[in-house]
Amino acid sequence: xxxxxxxxxxxxxxxxxxxxxxxxxxxxxxxxxxxxxxxxxxxxxxxxxxxxxxxxxxxxxxxxxxxxxxxxxxxxxxxxxxxxxxxxxxxxxxxxxxxxxxxxxxxxxxxxxxxxxxxxxxxxxxxxxxxxxxxxxxxxxxxxxxxxxxxxxxxxxxxxxxxxxxxxxxxxxxxxxxxxxxxxxxxxxxxxxxxxxxxxxxxxxxxxxxxxxxxxxxxxxxxxxxxxxxxxxxxxxxxxxxxxxxxxxxxxxxxxxxxxxxxxxxxxxxxxxxxxxxxxxxxxxxxxxxxxxxxxxxxxxxxxxx
Amino acid sequence: xxxxxxxxxxxxxxxxxxxxxxxxxxxxxxxxxxxxxxxxxxxxxxxxxxxxxxxxxxxxxxxxxxxxxxxxxxxxxxxxxxxxxxxxxxxxxxxxxxxxxxxxxxxxxxxxxxxxxxxxxxxxxxxxxxxxxxxxxxxxxxxxxxxxxxxxxxxxxxxxxxxxxxxxxxxxxxxxxxxxxxxxxxxxxxxxxxxxxxxxxxxxxxxxxxxxxxxxxxxxxxxxxxxxxxxxxxxxxxxxxx
Amino acid sequence: xxxxxxxxxxxxxxxxxxxxxxxxxxxxxxxxxxxxxxxxxxxxxxxxxxxxxxxxxxxxxxxxxxxxxxxxxxxxxxxxxxxxxxxxxxxxxxxxxxxxxxxxxxxxxxxxxxxxxxxxxxxxxxxxxxxxxxxxxxxxxxxxxxxxxxxxxxxxxxxxxxxxxxxxxxxxxxxxxxxxxxxxxxxxxxxxxxxxxxxxxxxxxxxxxxxxxxxxxxxxxxxxxxxxxxxxxxxxxxxxxxxxxxxxxxxxxxxxxxxxxxxxxxxxxxxxxxxxxxxxxxx
Numbered sequence: 038x039x040x041x042x043x044x045x046x047x048x049x050x051x052x053x054x055x056x057x058x059x060x061x062x063x064x065x066x067x068x069x070x071x072x073x074x075x076x077x078x079x080x081x082x083x084x085x086x087x088x089x090x091x092x093x094x095x096x097x098x099x100x101x102x103x104x105x106x107x108x109x110x111x112x113x114x115x116x117x118x119x120x121x122x123x124x125x126x127x128x129x130x131x132x133x134x135x136x137x138x139x140x141x142x143x144x145x146x147x148x149x150x151x152x153x154x155x156x157x158x159x160x161x162x163x164x165x166x167x168x169x170x171x172x173x174x175x176x177x178x179x180x181x182x183x184x185x186x187x188x189x190x191x192x193x194x195x196x197x198x199x200x201x202x203x204x205x206x207x208x209x210x211x212x213x214x215x216x217x218x219x220x221x222x223x224x225x226x227x228x229x230x231x232x233x234x235x236x237x238x239x240x241x242x243x244x245x246x247x248x249x250x251x252x253x254x255x256x257x258x259x260x261x262x263x264x265x266x267x268x269x270x271x272x273x274x275x276x277x278x279x280x281x282x283x284x285x286x287x288x289x290x291x292x293x294x295x296x297x298x299x300x301x302x303x304x305x306x307x308x309x310x311x312x313x314x315x316x317x318x319x320x321x322x323x324x325x326x327x328x329x330x331x332x333x334x335x336x337x338x339x340x341x342x343x
Numbered sequence: 344x345x346x347x348x349x350x351x352x353x354x355x356x357x358x359x360x361x362x363x364x365x366x367x368x369x370x371x372x373x374x375x376x377x378x379x380x381x382x383x384x385x386x387x388x389x390x391x392x393x394x395x396x397x398x399x400x401x402x403x404x405x406x407x408x409x410x411x412x413x414x415x416x417x418x419x420x421x422x423x424x425x426x427x428x429x430x431x432x433x434x435x436x437x438x439x440x441x442x443x444x445x446x447x448x449x450x451x452x453x454x455x456x457x458x459x460x461x462x463x464x465x466x467x468x469x470x471x472x473x474x475x476x477x478x479x480x481x482x483x484x485x486x487x488x489x490x491x492x493x494x495x496x497x498x499x500x501x502x503x504x505x506x507x508x509x510x511x512x513x514x515x516x517x518x519x520x521x522x523x524x525x526x527x528x529x530x531x532x533x534x535x536x537x538x539x540x541x542x543x544x545x546x547x548x549x550x551x552x553x554x555x556x557x558x559x560x561x562x563x564x565x566x567x568x569x570x571x572x573x574x575x576x577x578x579x580x581x582x583x584x585x
Numbered sequence: 586x587x588x589x590x591x592x593x594x595x596x597x598x599x600x601x602x603x604x605x606x607x608x609x610x611x612x613x614x615x616x617x618x619x620x621x622x623x624x625x626x627x628x629x630x631x632x633x634x635x636x637x638x639x640x641x642x643x644x645x646x647x648x649x650x651x652x653x654x655x656x657x658x659x660x661x662x663x664x665x666x667x668x669x670x671x672x673x674x675x676x677x678x679x680x681x682x683x684x685x686x687x688x689x690x691x692x693x694x695x696x697x698x699x700x701x702x703x704x705x706x707x708x709x710x711x712x713x714x715x716x717x718x719x720x721x722x723x724x725x726x727x728x729x730x731x732x733x734x735x736x737x738x739x740x741x742x743x744x745x746x747x748x749x750x751x752x753x754x755x756x757x758x759x760x761x762x763x764x765x766x767x768x769x770x771x772x773x774x775x776x777x778x779x780x781x782x783x784x785x786x787x788x789x790x791x792x793x794x795x796x797x798x799x800x801x802x803x804x805x806x807x808x809x810x811x812x813x814x815x816x817x818x819x820x821x822x823x824x825x826x827x828x829x830x831x832x833x834x835x836x837x838x839x840x841x842x843x844x845x846x847x848x849x850x851x852x853x854x855x856x857x858x859x860x861x862x863x864x865x866x867x868x
Binding site for chain 1: 351355433436577581
């Protein structure tokens with residue numbers, strides 16, 4: 038549904054986005070992570086045909102980004118939630134959505150139905166006649182999401198939709214995104230929130246001007262420095278250490294009665310490790326898997342790039 | 344270019360204005376103040392002869408020409424700079440509308456309210472002026488060809504000029520306050536027309552001279568249209584406007 | 586033993602609030618820096634420079650004999666006929682939104698909760714606006730003298746100095762009016778519009794016309810008082826207070842009268858503006 042090949046954007050001498058190649062399939066929630074200034078918003082703006090690309094190719098569905106004839110068609114099939122919600126604060130919630138519905142050429146019946154449907158889904162129907170300027174941040178964000186969906190787009194670009202929201206509002210938005218996924222909408226999600234990305238994204242790309250990594254959250258976690266199993270024994274012994282070395286060739290650090298063993302797939306390896314310890318007469322007090330999280334992977338990639 | 348899209352954008356702006364009562368009051372108060380104040384003075388205080396009155400009276404039409412430069416700046420600051428402040432241009436630009444359609448919609452929204460306010464004010468002004476001068480002059484001074492040319496040719500051209508200038512300034516200046524203040528500078532050339540008439544550099548009593556000035560305004564409007572269009576670029580707005 | 590906060594007074598190294606004068610100074614300093622770094626300051630300088638260049642070009646091309654007949658005639662055209670407009674522009678640029686911007690941009694939310702008096706903020710901003718305006722007028726005076734030097738060398742009439750001082754004095758009531766209007770509104774657009782209309786339009790055009798029609802001395806009009814700026818450079822000497830021609834009177838303010846009018850406008854508008862700002866609430 039979304040394809041880019043060596044997508045590049047330069048502002049004068051400054052390269053904001055450098056040769057980004059990615060492919061997002063239909064119905065996927067695709068996360069786009071990166072530090073401030075990494076080029077995430079610039080990438081989204083290029084894909085939404087808001088700014089031009091310097092070089093490379095990008096496609097949304099069957100339409101090519103950068104082709105003037107296709108840009109209106111692309112904008113018709115996408116919805117966009119910018120990081121600044123940009124609502125008309127003097128207008129009420131209904132009028133904000135009605136305006137955009139008209140711009141997207143929705144007929145009156147479709148507009149009314151969609152406005153009612155999304156406002157009800159997001160809990161804003163009772164506030165439809167209230168001025169958007171009086172809304173809380175969470176309510177404004179929800180209204181902005183409703184605005185992006187009013188014309189029933191196939192692809193949704195969301196730029197940090199849960200930034201500055203309280204935990205309850207953030208959860209509501211995340212749940213809503215998952216609901217949209219069940220409706221086969223493709224969602225391209227810019228976010229700083231690693232926890233959020235881990236929970237809702239099918240795949241994640243990490244960008245720091247260039248694409249640093251791309252994969253599922255689990256793949257990204259495993260891609261960096263692996264995980265460790267920490268085993269607390271009642272008493273270590275040479276017998277236990279000999280038995281362990283037969284089972285695993287990985288590094289084993291000993292700290293008193295605590296063993297820290299590097300593992301790749303703890304679900305499989307831990308069974309053999311614990312079994313070897315018990316057979317060698319060891320008494321296991323606790324087994325903990327300590328691993329790289331997505332945060333570790335992200336920080337490792339970003340710092341390494343610096 | 345689809346006029347329907349432009350009209351949707353203009354209609355939305357009209358709805359926004361209708362929620363800002365102060366904006367409507369400010370737009371209409373000034374023309375109406377002039378409309379009531381000057382006939383009041385003429386009628387009750389002026390000690391001028393008929394000949395002197397007929398020299399003074401045409402000058403007042405030009406007040407509305409000067410207002411045609413300043414009033415749109417207030418509206419334009421909502422329709423353009425206001426979008427900057429509210430950061431609502433980005434989602435608008437993401438819709439399937441062209442830059443020209445958005446610009447035309449904004450232009451319509453910035454043109455109609457001040458033009459209507461000026462027409463309303465000048466209609467009241469002319470009616471009251473005729474009421475107070477009829478007995479002195481023996482005839483109705485307004486409307487006349489010159490006042491009609493000022494109101495229906497020069498004023499709309501001046502309003503368009505002001506709108507285009509404000510669009511160009513808003514795009515170039517990143518400070519909202521500076522954009523608003525610079526927008527009002529368009530009044531200066533219009534004041535220059537009035538002052539030139541008062542200093543007899545141009546005889547603004549001649550219909551032909553008014554038509555020439557109208558023609559110059561039209562040329563300036565066309566030039567500013569290209570300038571405004573050139574500055575209202577999607578990419579420029581998103582990357583340079585702050 | 587650690588101090589018990591309930592029984593021991595909590596002492597800060599520096600818990601004194603600056604005096605009102607010091608607060609004024611701080612406000613002036615930062616507001617002035619803000620102006621110096623703003624686009625509009627340089628745009629206004631460019632405008633006065635453009636006016637200067639335009640007049641220079643006219644003088645060079647047309648060589649009007651009346652203006653080149655004497656230094657007084659030259660400075661009367663170059664300075665006397667234009668500087669009032671420059672002062673009004675400084676009022677619009679530096680005063681019209683000085684107070685309303687604190688409400689519109691919500692910067693007042695951060696400023697006012699500090700232990701600072703609103704009067705200190707108002708006066709500090711006023712002084713900064715005055716300094717910025719004075720620089721612009723000073724630049725225009727320099728351009729004027731520069732071009733005068735081309736035609737008349739160092740022969741600058743002392744009346745030019747008088748007129749320059751009067752122009753600086755004119756900034757007082759202009760900023761007073763601008764700040765008053767700015768204190769009325771919470772919206773920059775309204776305050777700028779009304780300031781521009783009143784100063785450019787109201788005082789300069791409507792009221793002189795009305796007073797011409799009513800045949801009375803317009804002592805209540807600010808631009809009448811500001812007339813001393815150009816009158817000081819009159820080639821035939823300072824004009825008489827009243828001139829009667831064919832039964833119609835025209836008036837020129839005397840210097841004390843002009844200064845008094847400007848001072849009255851300054852005092853009344855500044856006081857009113859200050860009262861309004863003191864009482865204004867954030868929504």
